[in-house]
Amino acid sequence: MTDPVGTATRRAALKMLDAVMRRGEALDRAQHAATQGLRNPADRAHAVVLAAEVLRHLPDLDALIDSATRQRIPDDAKSRMVLRLALVQCLALGTPPHAAIATALPLVDGGPKRLVHGVFGTLMRSEPELPAPPALPDDVTARWADQWGEAMVEAARGAIAQHPPIDLTLRDASNTGRMVDALGGVSLGAGNVRLSDPGNITTLPGFDEGAWWVQDLSASLPAKLLGAGEGRTVLDLCAAPGGKTMQLAAAGWDVTGVDISAKRLERLEANLARTGLPAHLVQGDIEKWQPQAPADAVLLDAPCSATGIFRRHPDVLYRIGPRQIAELADLQARLLDRAADWVKPGGLLLYATCSLERAEGEDRIADFLARHSDFARVPVSADELCAGFTPNMEGDVRILPGPLAEQGGADGFFIARLRKLTI
Structure with a gap:
């Protein structure tokens, strides 16, 4: 039986998450090996987005999963990771539930598909929402609160909730005003241009001329x-x-x-x-x-x-x-x-x-x-x-x-x- 379209992308995301959570690898490093089977650059990019979104919302995803199970699914169980992946698609990325579960079940690979399907269905019927801003892991919250206070932790939660802009550093700071106009951004200081959604940066004005770099x-x-x-x-x-x-x-x-x-x-x-x-x-x-x-x-x-x-x-x-x-x-x-x-x-x-x-x-x-x-x-x-x-x-x-x-x-x-x- 052929897997639904998009399953390979989700499988690559699952491999990245496994590398991060089990082996402690950086997501950037895990990306190359996990996406080798994806020929389309858009699919590779989407796999990275899926993995990153799970990590961005992981404590809240786990809280939802635990609310729908009588016995806690082990942290390192593949069924938990597949549920995280399916839920984040629906709750953070707007994927229809039927598409999310269709591409999730093949990832269980002969495991407890009924469990995954049942927990997912129970949660979707309750119309859940992810908290805004997201929670941070408990150990990180405790460590940062001890060093910097609760206000810093709340600010960190707000920061991870937003996808950050892209900053460019200009080779010649005297061109700041001109480059702001050319790039359609804003400047937070001489030699800086900030862009909210730059797209493919290699196509932006000044790239080929070496007028700036991302920093x-x-x-x-x-x-x-x-x-x-x-x-x-x-x-x-x-x-x-x-x-x-x-x-x-x-x-x-x-x-x-x-x-x-x-x-x-x-x-x-x-x-x-x-x-x-x-x-x-x-x-x-x-x-x-x-x-x-x-x-x-x-x-x-x-x-x-x-x-x-x-x-x-x-x-x-x-x-x-x-x-x-x-x-x-x-x-x-x-x-x-x-x-x-x-x-x-x-x-x-x-x-x-x-x-x-x-x-x-x-x-x-x-x-x-x-x-x-x-x-x-x-x-x-x-x-x-x-x-x-x-x-x-x-x-x-x-x-x-x-x-x-x-x-x-x-x-x-x-x-x-x-x-x-x-x-």
């Missing part, structure tokens, strides 16, 4: 806080895919971008070619690599939990926990120690992570400064930031969910700017 507003701040390069040297560590490298080159820095991934450096090289911006690229593990000489500035956008980009990548809510955060914090401490040796006396060290965890931000810098008396903060001032962002009392930048919510929000980030003292 969230928060992610554009670290390079800006180093200022104009005026020919000075900067190391951009963990550089790929290259948004900060291109910003630094456009600001007049002599940039060396270092990254461990050859494949990601190829993407950076292509972006540099498209924008016409110069940079030296090096493939290397910065726990082993050494520069030939210290630099005037070092930008370390360190590997992190990426919990700050949860609204774009809801899989981080299920892949990342205290163990992963602790391991990454240890790595960040080691990388900061190495980067410190590569800064000239009087030069700047810029540390950044797209994380909402104190262990990867405030705690890392406090620990670093306690061990490195030859470094001191260079506090960030409010006029260096976009409207809506403010530095904290120490002069670091901590971006939490909430600011710019009416304009589409921004990714979570931590940034600290330090100077190596001339002793």
Whole structure:
């Protein structure tokens, strides 16, 4: 018997969800293997959307499923995941119930189809709705409330409820007004254009000319806080895919971008070619690599939990926990120690992570400064930031969910700017 049209797409989504929930893989990484059998790019894209929507609403989907069963279906049971997938299609994406269940039942593969069909039918007859905004996983709610308070958790729920806009960073900030008009967007600061629904970005004005690149507003701040390069040297560590490298080159820095991934450096090289911006690229593990000489500035956008980009990548809510955060914090401490040796006396060290965890931000810098008396903060001032962002009392930048919510929000980030003292 032939499966209904669309079943293969749902099967690919199921494989992605299994990779995230069982094996802790990133959704982006799981996508390639899961969609190999889908020839149509639209089907591959739809499979990713389905998986992401399940993750965006997972606690609320589970609450619905549990309300319709006498005995709780195990968390790792395929029947639960198939029900999540069928329900999210109807309740979040507007798929007719008959189409959702028709493409769901083949996914059970000889398992409890009657259970899946019965639970789905019971729920659909009750005309359920998903809560707005969605709930976050209990462990994430507790962790963030402990660090930042209940208001932050509510703001995070509001953030994940909205599909985020796309920010573009302009190669030439003086063209902001013209590019806003050409692209039909808005600007949240010099050199930024925000688009709500850009479609295929490669067809937008300025793409072929390299006038801009995609980069969230928060992610554009670290390079800006180093200022104009005026020919000075900067190391951009963990550089790929290259948004900060291109910003630094456009600001007049002599940039060396270092990254461990050859494949990601190829993407950076292509972006540099498209924008016409110069940079030296090096493939290397910065726990082993050494520069030939210290630099005037070092930008370390360190590997992190990426919990700050949860609204774009809801899989981080299920892949990342205290163990992963602790391991990454240890790595960040080691990388900061190495980067410190590569800064000239009087030069700047810029540390950044797209994380909402104190262990990867405030705690890392406090620990670093306690061990490195030859470094001191260079506090960030409010006029260096976009409207809506403010530095904290120490002069670091901590971006939490909430600011710019009416304009589409921004990714979570931590940034600290330090100077190596001339002793």
